[in-house]
Amino acid sequence: MEASNPPLADLSSLEPWDVAPETKMIPEDQYIDLEVVDISQINLESLTSTTSTLLSHAEAIDKAMRGLKKTGFIVVKGFGLTSEEISHQFALGKFLNSSVPEEEKKTLHAAINEGSWAGYKTQGYYKRPDGGYDTTEHYDLYPYTALESRLPQIAKQYLPNIRQFIEHNHYHILPRLLAIISLGLGLEHDALWKLHHRGGSYEADHPLSGAPKDNVDWVHTKDHLRYIIYHPVREEDREKKKYLSLPGHTDLGSVTFLYPQTIAGLQILTAEGEWKYVRHYPGQIVVGLGDSMEFITGGLLKAGPHRVKEPPEDQRHIDRPGMFYFVPFLAEVPLSPINHPAIYKKGGKDIFEEYYQHGGKPMLSNEWLVERSKLVGKKRIEGDLDEFGQKKSAMRMALEDISYRYM
Numbered sequence: 001m002e003a004s005n006p007p008l009a010d011l012s013s014l015e016p017w018d019v020a021p022e023t024k025m026i027p028e029d030q031y032i033d034l035e036v037v038d039i040s041q042i043n044l045e046s047l048t049s050t051t052s053t054l055l056s057h058a059e060a061i062d063k064a065m066r067g068l069k070k071t072g073f074i075v076v077k078g079f080g081l082t083s084e085e086i087s088h089q090f091a092l093g094k095f096l097n098s099s100v101p102e103e104e105k106k107t108l109h110a111a112i113n114e115g116s117w118a119g120y121k122t123q124g125y126y127k128r129p130d131g132g133y134d135t136t137e138h139y140d141l142y143p144y145t146a147l148e149s150r151l152p153q154i155a156k157q158y159l160p161n162i163r164q165f166i167e168h169n170h171y172h173i174l175p176r177l178l179a180i181i182s183l184g185l186g187l188e189h190d191a192l193w194k195l196h197h198r199g200g201s202y203e204a205d206h207p208l209s210g211a212p213k214d215n216v217d218w219v220h221t222k223d224h225l226r227y228i229i230y231h232p233v234r235e236e237d238r239e240k241k242k243y244l245s246l247p248g249h250t251d252l253g254s255v256t257f258l259y260p261q262t263i264a265g266l267q268i269l270t271a272e273g274e275w276k277y278v279r280h281y282p283g284q285i286v287v288g289l290g291d292s293m294e295f296i297t298g299g300l301l302k303a304g305p306h307r308v309k310e311p312p313e314d315q316r317h318i319d320r321p322g323m324f325y326f327v328p329f330l331a332e333v334p335l336s337p338i339n340h341p342a343i344y345k346k347g348g349k350d351i352f353e354e355y356y357q358h359g360g361k362p363m364l365s366n367e368w369l370v371e372r373s374k375l376v377g378k379k380r381i382e383g384d385l386d387e388f389g390q391k392k393s394a395m396r397m398a399l400e401d402i403s404y405r406y407m
């Protein structure tokens with residue numbers, strides 16, 4: 001019998017992330033204000049789908065739905081982590097990316113071209129078509145790869161802290177957020193949760209904490225935690241990169257949590273077609289919707305197109321940290337509108353309609369992730385010939401129309 005997790009390590013002994021002052025160079029009219037939704041009052045055990053639940057959570061539901069319909073993004077507060085706990089996680093992210101020898105990172109490389117993000121993506125991995133050097137590095141985990149053997153030597157002691165953080169995202173923040181969205185759509189409070197957590201219970205079943213250090217009994221989800229650093233872009237590459245750290249796109253899955261940091265750059269596309277900066281919301285997370293959530297709600301909610309602009313001049317020389325928690329639907333969930341009158345009566349439509357008419361098979365969540373992952377960083381080939389000069393099928397054209405609908 002393997003020993004269970006050692007106790008939490010003391011993250012306050014790590015070198016803290018040196019928080020940069022906020023920029024003073026972005027004019028006020030270039031920001032967009034997001035709706036701030038407080039989820040602290042949501043008690044999962046007492047949730048029902050009756051009028052009393054709707055009334056007692058009316059403010060959170062209204063704000064969330066208003067924000068998500070408008071831009072695909074909201075800010076969430078009251079999610080049960082203190083600013084200090086968040087800072088400690090940023091310190092851990094810095095440690096994982098900056099203190100591990102490059103040689104050791106190579107032994108823990110993520111098999112990205114095989115479809116797994118678990119492990120390191122080092123700088124220079126992507127050969128960009130514009131020739132610019134890739135200055136981003138990250139270390140990623142799925143719940144089932146939160147194992148001692150997958151951590152670098154000097155970080156093994158932090159396994160319990162990482163597991164606890166993943167658990168908090170999955171079992172605390174995610175079901176509360178999904179309950180608010182479900183109720184806002186007119187569905188049962190746990191309708192979306194059941195599509196994100198195999199088994200559908202709000203109980204913290206199969207917890208990561210206390211699991212053996214090299215074996216996690218986790219089949220519930222493919223949630224995905226990323227500790228990332230955007231290093232400054234080389235001066236000679238700025239123009240090649242069109243002054244962007246990351247071009248415009250939508251996330252592929254259901255929801256993404258972005259932990260707060262002060263380096264500006266994240267922009268979202270408004271309904272008026274303008275790119276606007278997202279402010280720094282201290283101690284709060286920015287939550288964005290991905291493609292899969294748009295599809296499954298029949299377009300009642302939209303994925304939020306976003307990009308990362310290079311930081312403004314007063315922050316451009318500073319490393320930009322990030323902690324992202326990506327959440328997909330369960331792999332086998334079909335991405336057609338939920339079969340419920342609340343969706344159809346409000347005009348929810350299947351975005352794959354035309355794709356199916358041309359012979360496409362029902363698109364499952366994991367198939368969409370694989371399909372769209374292949375297109376990351378690639379521009380659509382205009383016209384009706386593919387990269388090999390062959391005529392694109394009507395089915396492929398229909399799928400491209402969906403993939404590139406916001407680009």
Ligand SMILES: [Fe+2]
Binds near residue numbers: 250306
């Ligand atoms: Fe994104």
